[in-house]
Amino acid sequence: MKNLYLFTGENKFEIDKKINRMIDEANVTDLSLVKYDAEEITVDEILNDCETLPFLSDQKIVIVNNPLFLASEKSKIQHNIDRFIEYINNPNQSTVLIINAYHVKLDKKKKINKLLLAKCESINYDNITELEAKAIIENRMKQLNINIKFDAVNELINRTECDSLKLYSELEKLSFYSEDKNEINIEDIKLLICEPVENNIFSLTNYFIERKIDKSIHVYHKLLRNNNEPIVFSSILGKNFHNLYLIKQYQKKFFTEFQLKNIFKIHPYQLKKLFQIAQRTKEEDIIKNIHAISEYDINVKSGRVDKYLGFELLILNM
Amino acid sequence: MFVQNYYNLCYNIKEIVLMKEGDILSYKTLYRTYRPKMFSDVVGQEHITRTFKNALLKDKISHAYLFTGPRGTGKTSVAKIIAKTVNCVKSPTDEPCNVCESCSSINSGFDNDVYEIDAASNNGVDEIREIRDKVKYAPTTSRFKVYIIDEVHMLSTGAFNALLKTLEEPPSHVIFILATTEPHKIPATIISRCQRFDFKSISIKDIVARMKYIISVENIKIEEKAIYTIAKNAQGGMRDALSLLDQVISYSENIVIEEDVHEITGTVSEEKLANIVQYLILGNVNEAICSVDDLISRGKEPLRLIENLIFYFRDIFLINKMEKIDEQLVTNNSDETKEIAAKISENNLFELILILNNTQYEMRKTNQPRVFIELALFELVNKLFIKDIKIEKKEVKENTLKKVIKESETKTEINDSTEKKYIDVSVIEKILNNANKEKKENLKSNWSSIYGININLTNIEQLLIDGQVEAVSNDNKILLSYEVDAECSRLYEKDVYDKAISILNSLFHENYQIVSLPLKIWNEKKGEFIEQFKNNIKQPKLSPITEPIIIKKNNNKFEYEPEIVKEAIGIFGEEIINIK
Ligand SMILES: [Zn+2]
Numbered sequence: 001m002k003n004l005y006l007f008t009g010e011n012k013f014e015i016d017k018k019i020n021r022m023i024d025e026a027n028v029t030d031l032s033l034v035k036y037d038a039e040e041i042t043v044d045e046i047l048n049d050c051e052t053l054p055f056l057s058d059q060k061i062v063i064v065n066n067p068l069f070l071a072s073e074k075s076k077i078q079h080n081i082d083r084f085i086e087y088i089n090n091p092n093q094s095t096v097l098i099i100n101a102y103h104v105k106l107d108k109k110k111k112i113n114k115l116l117l118a119k120c121e122s123i124n125y126d127n128i129t130e131l132e133a134k135a136i137i138e139n140r141m142k143q144l145n146i147n148i149k150f151d152a153v154n155e156l157i158n159r160t161e162c163d164s165l166k167l168y169s170e171l172e173k174l175s176f177y178s179e180d181k182n183e184i185n186i187e188d189i190k191l192l193i194c195e196p197v198e199n200n201i202f203s204l205t206n207y208f209i210e211r212k213i214d215k216s217i218h219v220y221h222k223l224l225r226n227n228n229e230p231i232v233f234s235s236i237l238g239k240n241f242h243n244l245y246l247i248k249q250y251q252k253k254f255f256t257e258f259q260l261k262n263i264f265k266i267h268p269y270q271l272k273k274l275f276q277i278a279q280r281t282k283e284e285d286i287i288k289n290i291h292a293i294s295e296y297d298i299n300v301k302s303g304r305v306d307k308y309l310g311f312e313l314l315i316l317n318m
Numbered sequence: 319m320f321v322q323n324y325y326n327l328c329y330n331i332k333e334i335v336l337m338k339e340g341d342i343l344s345y346k347t348l349y350r351t352y353r354p355k356m357f358s359d360v361v362g363q364e365h366i367t368r369t370f371k372n373a374l375l376k377d378k379i380s381h382a383y384l385f386t387g388p389r390g391t392g393k394t395s396v397a398k399i400i401a402k403t404v405n406c407v408k409s410p411t412d413e414p415c416n417v418c419e420s421c422s423s424i425n426s427g428f429d430n431d432v433y434e435i436d437a438a439s440n441n442g443v444d445e446i447r448e449i450r451d452k453v454k455y456a457p458t459t460s461r462f463k464v465y466i467i468d469e470v471h472m473l474s475t476g477a478f479n480a481l482l483k484t485l486e487e488p489p490s491h492v493i494f495i496l497a498t499t500e501p502h503k504i505p506a507t508i509i510s511r512c513q514r515f516d517f518k519s520i521s522i523k524d525i526v527a528r529m530k531y532i533i534s535v536e537n538i539k540i541e542e543k544a545i546y547t548i549a550k551n552a553q554g555g556m557r558d559a560l561s562l563l564d565q566v567i568s569y570s571e572n573i574v575i576e577e578d579v580h581e582i583t584g585t586v587s588e589e590k591l592a593n594i595v596q597y598l599i600l601g602n603v604n605e606a607i608c609s610v611d612d613l614i615s616r617g618k619e620p621l622r623l624i625e626n627l628i629f630y631f632r633d634i635f636l637i638n639k640m641e642k643i644d645e646q647l648v649t650n651n652s653d654e655t656k657e658i659a660a661k662i663s664e665n666n667l668f669e670l671i672l673i674l675n676n677t678q679y680e681m682r683k684t685n686q687p688r689v690f691i692e693l694a695l696f697e698l699v700n701k702l703f704i705k706d707i708k709i710e711k712k713e714v715k716e717n718t719l720k721k722v723i724k725e726s727e728t729k730t731e732i733n734d735s736t737e738k739k740y741i742d743v744s745v746i747e748k749i750l751n752n753a754n755k756e757k758k759e760n761l762k763s764n765w766s767s768i769y770g771i772n773i774n775l776t777n778i779e780q781l782l783i784d785g786q787v788e789a790v791s792n793d794n795k796i797l798l799s800y801e802v803d804a805e806c807s808r809l810y811e812k813d814v815y816d817k818a819i820s821i822l823n824s825l826f827h828e829n830y831q832i833v834s835l836p837l838k839i840w841n842e843k844k845g846e847f848i849e850q851f852k853n854n855i856k857q858p859k860l861s862p863i864t865e866p867i868i869i870k871k872n873n874n875k876f877e878y879e880p881e882i883v884k885e886a887i888g889i890f891g892e893e894i895i896n897i898k
Contacts, residue, residue, distance in 0.1 A: 012510065169513050172380075176373040177365065191365040194386070194514045197502050214640050221647060225388045225519050225554070227500040287766055291784060305675055309632060316639050317668055 001026060001059070003091040004120040005098045008106065011125035013165040015102050018123065023061060026096065032060040038067045043079040047087050050095045063098045070099075070116070072107040081112055088112075088119050128164050133157045136164070140171050141184070148184045155189045159199065161269055170194070197223065201233050202273060205240040208289050208318060209281050216315045230307045231300060234314075238293040240274065245286045247278040292318065349560040352532055354395045355425065356413045357403075361528050361556060362520035363392055369515075370396070371412035374403050379462075380513045381488040384470075386501040387517025390555025393497040394434075396517075397466045398424060400495065401432045405460040420460055431457040431464065438469040443476040450484045453492055463492045470496040471503035478505055485511040519554025522546070522645060528556065529563060538567060540574035547579040547587075550649040584622045586613060588650045591630040595658055598695065601703035606695050611688075620687040621678070624694070628674045634659040635667045666701050673697045739810070739869055743843070743860045745833055749791040750847050751857055757790040761826070768825065778817045781805060788840060795831045796822075799840040807867045809834040839863055 001022070007015045023033060032054040036046050046064060054060035069075040091097060099116065106113045116122070128136070137156055141148045156174075160167040170193050177192050178184055200219050207216040223233055243264065250260060257275045264271055278286075296314045299305040305313070354360045357367040373379070383400075385393040402414035402421045414421050423429040435445065449465060457463040467473075473481065485494065485508065496512060498504060526549045533540055548566070552559035562582070570578045580587050590613065597606040614620055633650040637643055637659040645651055662670075677694040681687040765787055768779050784805055785798035800806035808814045809832055822830050835843070843860050850858035 163510075165510050173369055173513060173515075176376075176378070177369040179372045188365075191518075192369065194516050214642060217636070217640065217647065218644070226386065226502065227388075228502055284766060287783070291780070294780070304679060309628065309671075309675070312632060312636075313668065313671060316635050 001096055002121045003093060003096060004088065004116075005096070006101060006116050006120035006122040007099065007125070008101045008104070008122065009125040010103060010127045011164055012102050013163075013168060014125035015100065015123075018125070019063065019098060019100065022096075022098070026059055026061055028057045028059055028061055029055065031055045032057045033063075034061070035063045035065060037065050038069060038079070039076050042077055043069075043081070043084045047083060050087065050097055051092050054094055059094055059096055061096045061098065063100060065100050065102075067099055067101050067104055070101060070106050070110065070113055071104050072109075085112055085115060088115055127162050128167075130157055130162060133160070133162050133164075133167055136167060137171065140175070144175055144178065146178050146182060146184055149186060152184050152186045152189045155186050156193060159189070159193045159195045161196065161199070161267075197226070197228060197233070198236070198270070201236045201240065202270065204233075204237055205244070206277060208237075208241075208315075209277060209285060211318055213315060213318070216318075217312070220311060220315060224308070230311045231297070234293055234296060234311065238290065238297070241286055241290045241293065243274055244278050244281065245283070245290065247274055248281070248283050248286060251275075251278055289318075347561065348532060348536070348564050349557050352528075352560065354392065354399065355416055357396075357399055358413065360392050360396060360399070362524045363396065363517055366396060366515050366517065370400060370403075374400070375410055375412040377410035379404060379493060381490075381492060382485050382494040382512040383496065384501070384504070384509060384512035384514040385495065385497040385517060386514065387499070388519045388554055389499055390552070390557030390559075391517040391520060392556065393517055394466060394468055397464075397495040397497060398432075398434075400493070401429075401462075401464040401466065404462045404464070404493065405429075405431065409461065429460075431460040431462065433463070433465045435465065435467045436469060437467055437472040437477075443474060443480055446473065446477040446480040446484075450480055453484055454489055456491055461491070464495065465492070466495045466497065468497045469499070471498045471500045478508060482507055482511070519646075520556055521554070522549045525549040525552055525554075525556060525559045529559060532560070532563075538563075538574070539572065540566075541576055543576040544574050544579050547576050551579065551583055551585070554646070581617075584619060586618060586623060586626040588630075588652055588655060591626060591650065592652070592654045592658060594627070594695075595630065595702075598699045598702045599658065599661055601699060603695055603699045606699070607692050610691055610695065614688060620691055621681055624674060624678045624681060624687075624691055628671060628678065630655075631667060631671050631674065634662060635664075635671065638662070638664050638667065662702065670698060670701055673701070740866050741835070741839075741863045743863050746797065746835070746843055746863075747858070747860050749789055749795050749797050749833065750843075750860075752791040752793065753789045754792050757792075757794075758787060761790055761796065762787045764826070768821070778814060778821060781808060781814070782818055782821065785809075785834060786837070788835075788844070794829055795833060797840075798832055798834045799837045800834060801837045803836045803867065806834045806836045807869050810867065810869045836865075836867070839865060 005022075007019070009015065034049055036049075038046070046062065050060075050062050052060075069077070069079045069081070087097075099120070106116075108114070134153060134157065137148065137153050156167075156170065160170055173192060174184065174188075177188070181188075200223050204216060204219050204223075207219065224230070243266065247260065247264075250263070255263075257272060260271060260275065261268060266274075292314055296305075296310050300307045300310050357371050360367050383397075385397065387393055399414060402416070402424045403409065403411060405420045405424070406414045407418040407420065408415050416422070416425065420429065424432050427434070433449075435449075453463070453465075482505070488494065494512075496504075496508075501509070501514075526545055529545055529549065532538075533545070544566070548559055548562050551562060562579070565582055566574050566578050569582055576587060579585075590609065594606050594609050597603070597609065610623065613623060630650050633648045634655065636648045637651065637656060640648075643651055673694055677690050681690045684690065766783070768782050782798075784802070785800055787796060788799050789797040791797075798806075798809070809818060815832070818832060819830065822828070822832075843863075846860050847858045
């Protein structure tokens with residue numbers, strides 16, 4: 001095992017899995033395994049620990065979580081970076097230091113990060129792609145001897161948003177649920193697999209464009225049942241349409257989805273969906289929806305219309 | 319509106335239930351008595367109970383679960399059943415035995431290893447810290463320590479952070495079950511540590527079936543219709559249904575009838591609402607008013623009444639617009655209501671609801687709410703009853719109007735700042751007879767450029783965008799139609815008009831003028847014009863516009879008025895109704 005590891009990326013599931021495997025392989029005692037939160041403990045204290053000898057084992061593992069001080073934003077704690085640099089250049093041979101920078105965007109301009117990337121064994125786990133998610137689902141279903149319908153696979157990917165942590169957790173649920181069943185269809189997925197709110201609002205965007213009244217009403221009530229505020233999700237909905245309008249303008253100038261990734265600060269998965277919707281939607285339909293939503297917003301905020309009733313009228317009147 | 323009512327209602331019920339529990343001769347509420355004790359008792363959550371039964375039988379246990387879903391759908395009940403099942407002497411099993419020592423101590427609520435925490439009353443970091451400290455100690459008698467944290471979204475940020483630390487590395491003997499009605503308030507870091515289960519709201523059918531079972535066991539005398547009314551009121555929550563049932567039982571003298579439920583909830587029966595609307599469709603406004611007066615004299619609140627009417631029309635709207643009627647969403651769905659729905663056009667419905675909505679808005683500001691309902695009924699009858707309204711009804715309306723003026727100050731205020739004017743139809747005639755199709759198509763296709771790339775429109779730009787370009791004349795007069803009357807009349811306010819013209823003319827480098835018309839009037843006039851045009855009449859004539867538009871008064875009389883405004887004023891007839 002090396003003395004310095006750096007983990008980066010958005011895939012918490014894979015990062016945790018790899019770190020846990022390393023811990024198992026190192027076979028250290030509980031006393032020789034320490035975890036620190038860099039937003040609570042200073043680098044000085046962490047390094048003091050790194051520099052002491054392991055207790056009752058050959059090696060000691062020190063894991064540093066949450067190293068926000070490596071990102072460009074400000075960290076809550078003042079760290080002694082110089083000492084950290086010194087340690088990285090000359091690490092203790094009986095200590096394995098693991099820096100878990102999951103979800104932390106390293107500031108490439110910082111000297112410390114250049115050094116870390118040069119000296120550490122650095123491993124990056126990003127979110128899985130749709131294809132990978134599909135493969136994971138199909139593999140698991142094969143193991144369980146269950147037939148899963150094509151649209152059910154898509155719905156499952158949709159609801160778990162290519163987040164492997166979520167995907168594995170939902171697959172576990174699904175495996176218990178589907179015992180003594182030999183087929184999983186889309187209704188099972190809709191019943192059992194949780195759906196993120198943004199996803200619901202996304203479907204709403206789509207249904208508004210397609211003027212699907214029944215479906216819009218159902219999604220709207222689903223949002224209400226989870227106590228989401230109509231004013232909150234209508235503003236997210238409005239933002240979606242605003243983005244659609246802008247994407248439409250870029251599409252007219254022949255921008256590709258890839259080029260837009262740098263312009264729009266939204267989840268790539270959502271951008272992909274919006275890009276597709278914008279392609280098949282007329283500009284005037286987008287504008288019409290922006291109007292209707294902003295009118296709803298004004299009417300509710302001025303007390304002219306009840307927020308619940310108003311939203312239904314918005315749907316019924318589309 | 320309806321969700322709000324429903325919460326008010328629940329709040330009332332809660333209070334009453336609390337009172338009962340405080341009583342010394344406390345009677346155990348139906349909800350408590352019939353709380354599910356094992357998975358097979360749980361109603362309407364088969365997807366969840368099935369998954370747990372299979373997992374627990376195999377002894378596959380996660381250390382953190384998150385239960386989300388509406389109130390009264392069984393989240394904490396299922397949590398307790400899980401706690402019993404994992405600690406039962408028969409474990410691993412798929413149901414708790416409910417007799418062993420562990421099961422019965424959990425049932426009584428005094429188990430040493432099962433902790434029920436209500437985050438709504440304990441949102442401090444301290445409680446969670448305490449959990450964090452104690453969590454590492456093994457359970458005293460059972461296999462698992464189970465922490466059930468209800469309404470977990472109420473925890474403070476500090477408490478969430480403390481909880482996260484525990485969830486990151488839970489000891490193997492601990493199970494956390496977090497329950498919430500508001501999942502969007504839970505940090506993503508917590509959610510990602512839990513296996514999440516969404517509880518669905520319970521269908522009316524399932525609630526009715528459960529109530530019927532309880533009714534037969536308890537030997538309760540209740541009308542079938544009353545059971546449905548309770549179930550509809552409960553909005554998918556079993557607890558609310560049973561609490562309401564409890565309440566009506568103690569309220570009713572002998573046998574519980576439907577009206578008892580309406581009296582407790584302050585609602586009006588579908589049948590009565592249907593009656594009122596039927597009268598309006600027949601043009602019989604007097605009978606409609608009598609029915610409303612009757613309801614009010616029986617103690618219904620005018621505001622609740624108008625809410626019920628709005629909700630009734632909302633249901634009709636849904637019945638007309640949806641392909642498949644979902645009885646969970648459309649609770650007024652009797653055959654009579656469906657017949658009524660078939661008689662009302664979709665276009666009308668939106669306006670009808672707006673009338674009622676505005677009435678409700680006015681009613682909140684006045685201490686004479688009843689008069690506003692009566693006025694609304696007149697407006698409704700105008701929309702619903704297609705044939706001419708007889709003069710006697712006009713008289714009644716005028717009487718009511720006078721009553722309003724006498725009784726309500728807010729209404730006179732509104733009249734002081736507004737005036738009614740009538741559009742001179744000859745202006746429309748001229749535009750249509752000099753219409754230039756090319757100019758119209760041109761303008762229409764460029765209309766959205768008012769938008770620019772900037773979404774932050776001013777009100778005036780917004781107003782223009784909302785208008786539909788119907789015609790453009792050779793001398794550059796634009797005819798705009800508006801779905802919303804209020805928007806249409808804004809273009810008759812001087813300052814609004816000036817701004818609109820300057821936006822248009824600077825954008826298109828033309829010398830445009832605007833005449834705006836409510837969509838309904840435009841459709842009428844367009845129809846007349848086309849009819850005559852088809853019959854080879856070269857210069858079609860239009861019938862006068864009889865519906866006034868309501869305009870905000872311009873206070874500054876000495877202001878310079880540019881040509882178009884003069885003309886715009888010129889197109890109004892002389893008649894100005896001043897109610898004093
Ligand atoms: Zn037991």
